[in-house]
Amino acid sequence: MKPQSILETILYNDNIESALWFYSEVLGFPVVRDMTELGFACRVDESHVLLIFDPTEASKAGRTVPSHGSTGQGHIAFRIQESQYDHWKDRLSSFGIEIEQEIEWTPEGRFSPGRSIYCRDSFGNSVELITADIWLKEPPAKA
Amino acid sequence: MKPQSILETILYNDNIESALWFYSEVLGFPVVRDMTELGFACRVDESHVLLIFDPTEASKAGRTVPSHGSTGQGHIAFRIQESQYDHWKDRLSSFGIEIEQEIEWTPEGRFSPGRSIYCRDSFGNSVELITADIWLKEPPAKA
Numbered sequence: 598m599k600p601q602s603i604l605e606t607i608l609y610n611d612n613i614e615s616a617l618w619f620y621s622e623v624l625g626f627p628v629v630r631d632m633t634e635l636g637f638a639c640r641v642d643e644s645h646v647l648l649i650f651d652p653t654e655a656s657k658a659g660r661t662v663p664s665h666g667s668t669g670q671g672h673i674a675f676r677i678q679e680s681q682y683d684h685w686k687d688r689l690s691s692f693g694i695e696i697e698q699e700i701e702w703t704p705e706g707r708f709s710p711g712r713s714i715y716c717r718d719s720f721g722n723s724v725e726l727i728t729a730d731i732w733l734k735e736p737p738a739k740a
Numbered sequence: 741m742k743p744q745s746i747l748e749t750i751l752y753n754d755n756i757e758s759a760l761w762f763y764s765e766v767l768g769f770p771v772v773r774d775m776t777e778l779g780f781a782c783r784v785d786e787s788h789v790l791l792i793f794d795p796t797e798a799s800k801a802g803r804t805v806p807s808h809g810s811t812g813q814g815h816i817a818f819r820i821q822e823s824q825y826d827h828w829k830d831r832l833s834s835f836g837i838e839i840e841q842e843i844e845w846t847p848e849g850r851f852s853p854g855r856s857i858y859c860r861d862s863f864g865n866s867v868e869l870i871t872a873d874i875w876l877k878e879p880p881a882k883a
Binding site: 598599600601602603604605606607609624625626629630638640641642644645646647648652655656661662663664665666667668669670671672673674675676677678681684688697698700707715717722723725726727730732 | 741742743744745746747748749750752767768769772773781783784785787788789790791795798799804805806807808809810811812813814815816817818819820821824827831840841843850858860865866868869870873875
């Protein structure tokens with residue numbers, strides 16, 4: 598018995614306007630709900646929504662849902678197609694977004710093969726674009 | 741042009757042992773990688789991995805990947821089957837996990853119908869079990 602999937606993943610950002618630009622314009626996710634100062638929800642795929650919330654607003658007591666909200670840099674990894682890797686690098690650069698790091702994942706590093714581009718949103722969240730499910734392989738038994 | 745899906749969703753927790761208990765035993769997700777003090781990765785479905793990281797470890801400089809790590813309560817919503825709703829309530833209770841709130845989502849609240857159970861993991865992250873994709877409906881036009 599386990600839940601079937603993840604419906605909502607959340608990242609916090611104290612500048613909703615810049616986050617809206619990054620996630621909807623640069624990354625291209627359609628916004629499905631604008632909750633003004635609280636933030637917004639965007640559709641990642643048919644079964645998954647990404648929430649971007651202002652941590653001050655989300656952590657206020659007395660909301661209709663349990664409060665939450667964290668400070669500091671979060672992380673998310675989005676799947677992209679291998680054939681689109683260079684296209685994404687060009688796209689990020691064309692929007693003035695710095696590519697912080699690239700990584701080639703290898704079986705020697707106990708990961709399935711794949712490539713990642715890392716950048717940051719305006720809150721400093723570590724945003725990764727990755728070409729494969731590098732977690733598919735089981736790690737070798739410990740010595 | 742947009743990424744296809746989310747591969748990695750992350751939550752932070754400064755008590756990896758209790759997080760392991762909560763996500764693998766209570767919620768039932770198989771662990772695909774144990775990274776000892778950094779945390780672990782568990783498999784949610786065929787295309788999605790949940791990372792639970794210690795924020796102190798994850799935010800250290802000099803890791804092989806860009807650093808990240810936040811403090812405060814995050815949030816995640818997992819899809820469950822409507823027919824399993826009461827079963828999940830019983831299961832959480834049987835593990836001594838308090839149900840913080842339940843919500844019935846309605847079109848009047850600008851959401852598609854569904855029900856949610858809210859609880860907390862040991863770090864205080866708000867963990868929601870929800871029976872439907874309540875974000876499917878577009879909000880009404882603003883007056």
